[in-house]
Amino acid sequence: MQFFIEVLVGGLLAGVMYSLVALGFVLIYKASGVFNFAQGALVLFAALTFVSIEKMGVPFWIALAITLGIMVLMGVAIERIVLRRLVNQPPISLFMATIGLSFFIEGLAQTVWGTEVHGLDLGIADEPFDVMGVFISKFDLFAATLSGVLVAALALFFQKTKLGRALRAVADDHQAALSVGIPLKHIWAIVWAVAGFVALVAGMLWGSRLGVQFALTLVVLKALPVLILGGFTSVPGAIVGGLIVGAGEKLAEVYLGPFIGGGIENWFPYMLALLFLLVRPEGLFGERHIERV
Amino acid sequence: MNPNRKIGDVILKVENISMSFGGVKALTNISLDVREHEVCAIIGPNGAGKSSMLNVINGVYHPQEGRIIYKGHASQSMHAHEAARHGIARTFQNIALFKGMSVLDNIMTGRNLKMHTNFLQQALYWGATQREEIRHRRKVEEIIDFLQIENIRKTPVGRLPYGLQKRVELGRALAAEPTLLLLDEPMAGMNVEEKQDMCRFILDVNDEFGTTIVLIEHDMGVVMDISDRVIVLDYGKKIGDGSPEEVRANPDVIAAYLGTSH
Amino acid sequence: MIYREAGQFKINYQSDSAILPILQDRLFMFGLLALAFIVIPVVGSNYFLAGILTPFLILALAALGLNILTGYAGQLSLGSAAFMAVGAFATYNFMIRIPGIPLLLALLLGGVMAALVGVLFGLPSLRIKGFYLAVATLAAQFFIEWALTKFGWFTNYSSSGVISAPEMQVFGIAIDTAAKKYLFTLAIVAVLTLAAKNLVRSAMGRSWMAVRDMDVAAEVIGIPILKTKLLAFAISSFYCGIAGALWAFVLLGTVDPQAFDLHRSFQVLFMIIVGGVGSILGSYLGAAFIVLLPIVLNLVGQLFHGAVSTQFLSNLEMMLFGGLIIFFLIVEPHGLARLWQIAKEKLRMWPFPH
Numbered sequence: 001m002q003f004f005i006e007v008l009v010g011g012l013l014a015g016v017m018y019s020l021v022a023l024g025f026v027l028i029y030k031a032s033g034v035f036n037f038a039q040g041a042l043v044l045f046a047a048l049t050f051v052s053i054e055k056m057g058v059p060f061w062i063a064l065a066i067t068l069g070i071m072v073l074m075g076v077a078i079e080r081i082v083l084r085r086l087v088n089q090p091p092i093s094l095f096m097a098t099i100g101l102s103f104f105i106e107g108l109a110q111t112v113w114g115t116e117v118h119g120l121d122l123g124i125a126d127e128p129f130d131v132m133g134v135f136i137s138k139f140d141l142f143a144a145t146l147s148g149v150l151v152a153a154l155a156l157f158f159q160k161t162k163l164g165r166a167l168r169a170v171a172d173d174h175q176a177a178l179s180v181g182i183p184l185k186h187i188w189a190i191v192w193a194v195a196g197f198v199a200l201v202a203g204m205l206w207g208s209r210l211g212v213q214f215a216l217t218l219v220v221l222k223a224l225p226v227l228i229l230g231g232f233t234s235v236p237g238a239i240v241g242g243l244i245v246g247a248g249e250k251l252a253e254v255y256l257g258p259f260i261g262g263g264i265e266n267w268f269p270y271m272l273a274l275l276f277l278l279v280r281p282e283g284l285f286g287e288r289h290i291e292r293v
Numbered sequence: 294m295n296p297n298r299k300i301g302d303v304i305l306k307v308e309n310i311s312m313s314f315g316g317v318k319a320l321t322n323i324s325l326d327v328r329e330h331e332v333c334a335i336i337g338p339n340g341a342g343k344s345s346m347l348n349v350i351n352g353v354y355h356p357q358e359g360r361i362i363y364k365g366h367a368s369q370s371m372h373a374h375e376a377a378r379h380g381i382a383r384t385f386q387n388i389a390l391f392k393g394m395s396v397l398d399n400i401m402t403g404r405n406l407k408m409h410t411n412f413l414q415q416a417l418y419w420g421a422t423q424r425e426e427i428r429h430r431r432k433v434e435e436i437i438d439f440l441q442i443e444n445i446r447k448t449p450v451g452r453l454p455y456g457l458q459k460r461v462e463l464g465r466a467l468a469a470e471p472t473l474l475l476l477d478e479p480m481a482g483m484n485v486e487e488k489q490d491m492c493r494f495i496l497d498v499n500d501e502f503g504t505t506i507v508l509i510e511h512d513m514g515v516v517m518d519i520s521d522r523v524i525v526l527d528y529g530k531k532i533g534d535g536s537p538e539e540v541r542a543n544p545d546v547i548a549a550y551l552g553t554s555h
Numbered sequence: 556m557i558y559r560e561a562g563q564f565k566i567n568y569q570s571d572s573a574i575l576p577i578l579q580d581r582l583f584m585f586g587l588l589a590l591a592f593i594v595i596p597v598v599g600s601n602y603f604l605a606g607i608l609t610p611f612l613i614l615a616l617a618a619l620g621l622n623i624l625t626g627y628a629g630q631l632s633l634g635s636a637a638f639m640a641v642g643a644f645a646t647y648n649f650m651i652r653i654p655g656i657p658l659l660l661a662l663l664l665g666g667v668m669a670a671l672v673g674v675l676f677g678l679p680s681l682r683i684k685g686f687y688l689a690v691a692t693l694a695a696q697f698f699i700e701w702a703l704t705k706f707g708w709f710t711n712y713s714s715s716g717v718i719s720a721p722e723m724q725v726f727g728i729a730i731d732t733a734a735k736k737y738l739f740t741l742a743i744v745a746v747l748t749l750a751a752k753n754l755v756r757s758a759m760g761r762s763w764m765a766v767r768d769m770d771v772a773a774e775v776i777g778i779p780i781l782k783t784k785l786l787a788f789a790i791s792s793f794y795c796g797i798a799g800a801l802w803a804f805v806l807l808g809t810v811d812p813q814a815f816d817l818h819r820s821f822q823v824l825f826m827i828i829v830g831g832v833g834s835i836l837g838s839y840l841g842a843a844f845i846v847l848l849p850i851v852l853n854l855v856g857q858l859f860h861g862a863v864s865t866q867f868l869s870n871l872e873m874m875l876f877g878g879l880i881i882f883f884l885i886v887e888p889h890g891l892a893r894l895w896q897i898a899k900e901k902l903r904m905w906p907f908p909h
Contacts, residue, residue: 089888100880106877110873260705270694277691373771377777382776405762418757430568469776
């Protein structure tokens with residue numbers, strides 16, 4: 001039983017970190033209706049930039065600030081150079097453009113900063129500590145708490161602030177938002193900047209866990225099932241989805257894995273998402289789409 | 294209109310249809326009959342449920358209550374493709390053409406229920422499929438001729454002006470050689486000449502092929518002129534049913550359209 | 556002047572609906588086929604045949620498959636490489652488990668296996684659309700990759716995990732030289748391209764495009780949505796499966812799941828975006844582009860006499876891929892095929908400007 005709880009807790013904590021990555025997607029989707037496949041590349045870029053700047057001798061917090069600035073600039077640049085020109089195209093084209101973007105950013109990241117694996121030290125050791133007989137990793141707990149705080153803050157932001165409302169309006173209907181005076185381009189720049197910030201946090205957390213390397217972009221592929229389970233437009237959905245995927249993945253690996261040969265972490269979340277899609281396509285918290293003729 | 298045209302027995306019976314979406318009740322307890330070979334118009338203010346009525350008849354929407362009996366075949370929730378197989382064709386208010394294909398290809402899709410070669414034969418093309426394609430092409434060209442759209446047959450539909458698109462959509466519906474044709478505002482957005490052309494097409498179809506026609510239309514002149522029967526809907530309920538003259542004099546209809554003073 | 560259609564009247568529907576109605580196009584195609592089948596195998600170097608043309612043809616086939624599914628039928632798929640893998644492994648298994656089976660039959664059966672798997676993973680398309688469906692195809696990609704690596708049965712329990720493809724021969728002729736492999740591939744790809752072109756211009760193609768453009772309307776006119784979508788998945792996967800088998804047997808000489816990873820799926824998707832979604836010609840143009848790009852980059856890199864590392868070049872390649880995708884989507888969303896069409900239209904007028 002204790003083992004089960006340990007696995008479960010480990011999974012849940014990993015899940016919160018998935019939520020963090022998923023959050024970047026939700027933000028951009030909510031505000032611009034674009035599914036940003038390049039989020040993973042942004043995570044890698046952010047982590048690489050931070051680590052490289054730090055290696056040059058810059059202190060932790062200054063490096064963080066610089067990287068944040070770079071991510072914001074990058075977000076604005078993406079909006080200006082790519083998205084603005086694709087405004088009238090169908091969502092599939094936008095999606096494919098973000099796939100192209102992800103390749104571009106990955107290539108850029110490695111061209112600029114090199115391809116070696118870097119370690120990222122956040123100063124929190126990965127030691128387990130004992131909570132009522134269950135071992136929890138200190139690092140996991142820190143990551144989960146940080147992610148949770150960020151997600152809660154963003155949820156509040158969307159619901160309660162004027163800017164948040166504007167973002168939701170833009171996601172619903174660009175033209176209508178424009179016609180009530182919402183400055184579309186500013187909004188998008190803000191959204192991508194925030195997504196960049198989320199990518200930075202995710203990059204640092206995941207980077208310290210996995211090492212900052214190309215494989216970070218694969219983490220984003222885990223975020224997709226999270227989004228499907230939670231709904232593409234829901235911030236709380238990203239949390240719940242992340243928890244389900246994180247826990248489900250770990251539990252499946254430990255309990256189902258031995259029967260079918262192990263290594264099922266790669267596809268299990270996707271199968272789960274697939275089943276979900278068949279039953280409830282809009283996710284747990286997503287919006288129902290009714291087609292009128 | 295051809296005075297020798299014979300109007301037959303009831304071919305479509307709508308019995309106590311009620312339908313709602315979410316909280317909105319679109320149709321409330323509607324019953325009506327349509328006789329074979331007649332031209333029946335459905336009119337009413339915006340939001341009265343006219344399009345929803347057509348959607349229920351050809352299976353795009355499924356009503357919560359009531360049933361449709363078409364040619365003796367009763368069902369509560371027919372699927373759209375079943376309706377097509379039973380010989381019901383329709384056009385849409387917001388033009389549902391396949392924007393990526395040419396006029397010719399769009400109308401050819403209307404023939405798909407009559408094409409029977411399988412995909413392996415089609416991959417080969419030479420032989421059975423080629424003969425079938427040519428046979429159906431001939432039929433489609435007759436429709437193109439009838440609708441006078443020969444010069445645009447290879448144009449991608451997305452590039453055509455609105456009036457021509459509506460004509461192509463009619464062509465696609467006709468290609469199926471339907472027994473019942475549902476037209477949703479076929480003349481919306483057209484000028485006087487285009488409307489006259491459209492009226493002529495509709496009447497010719499009814500005349501030559503005996504197709505039963507149910508149409509939604511806002512232009513009262515057209516409605517009074519070409520219909521045998523008029524059905525009036527308002528807020529999802531039927532408030533009038535009869536010949537054009539009867540409906541025109543009906544006080545409920547007048548109140549719905551013009552409003553009354555309270 | 557040269558490309559004048561004037562005077563070429565069609566007197567029956569048959570000639571009007573031909574694949575190449577314009578005489579100049581027919582001559583061009585005839586010349587191209589003669590070049591491909593007769594001249595090139597004789598004069599082409601081994602590198603050219605095995606390193607450029609054969610991969611180009613096989614990838615064009617895969618792109619054709621994906622174009623049928625995504626371009627014509629409108630079902631976005633990110634799992635084409637998985638179906639290629641199924642084709643490769645299925646063909647391999649048929650060949651070693653049924654001794655004496657003719658190569659072409661094994662290839663055909665491999666394609667059919669891929670088609671069946673395609674239908675299975677295409678079932679969700681009945682309920683989900685757009686990039687939700689893309690996620691379902693990603694599930695296929697990951698699951699199949701895992702299954703083929705995990706279960707030893709597929710690799711005939713080979714201890715190293717790498718299996719070499721058996722010797723190939725057709726009607727007693729061994730297919731061992733680069734030229735023979737090229738001709739073998741060319742023949743198969745040519746036949747399948749013709750089949751695809753035929754499918755696309757008959758009722759099947761129209762049904763696919765109808766489902767792509769507006770499936771509600773398609774249902775209303777009686778097109779069976781379920782059957783249409785599943786056939787699209789089946790035929791597309793068949794093409795990808797054959798491409799995968801050819802890739803393994805003709806090109807690599809080994810049957811290796813890593814050749815069919817997510818990167819390959821993206822590569823095929825890029826080919827159809829750049830080449831032209833919903834266009835047979837586009838599949839070829841896109842494949843040519845993707846095959847030639849690294850080579851061109853390499854040549855450019857060599858100009859700098861090794862001052863540029865291969866690592867740098869491969870990153871640059873990635874950036875160029877990404878940049879070009881975006882470029883094409885912004886500037887010409889219909890890809891190279893549309894540019895080709897525009898060029899032909901200009902050619903009609905040439906040398907007169909208007």
